[in-house]
Amino acid sequence: MPTRVDPKICIGCGVCVAICPNSYSLVPGEDGLIVSKESETQPDTETLLKETIEDCPVGAISQISEQTHGTA
Numbered sequence: 001m002p003t004r005v006d007p008k009i010c011i012g013c014g015v016c017v018a019i020c021p022n023s024y025s026l027v028p029g030e031d032g033l034i035v036s037k038e039s040e041t042q043p044d045t046e047t048l049l050k051e052t053i054e055d056c057p058v059g060a061i062s063q064i065s066e067q068t069h070g071t072a
């Protein structure tokens with residue numbers, strides 16, 4: 001279940017990184033903010049990845065289809 005983080009919405013709170021440290025990491029954003037970035041491979045379980053979608057305070061994480069993963 002690949003997910004996508006919208007860097008324009010992400011505020012870099014780190015919740016997703018705390019839940020799925022193998023799937024997300026915090027990196028410098030375009031406007032100086034630290035934002036979360038989804039990794040190419042997301043080895044954390046689907047349950048945990050779904051939790052990040054639900055727990056992101058600003059709704060920056062969404063589920064994407066397998067076909068579009070990594071091509072954006």
Ligand code: SF4
Nearest residue numbers: 010011013014016056
């Ligand atoms: S939980 Fe949401 S706002 Fe927080 S770092 Fe992750 S994507 Fe960004």
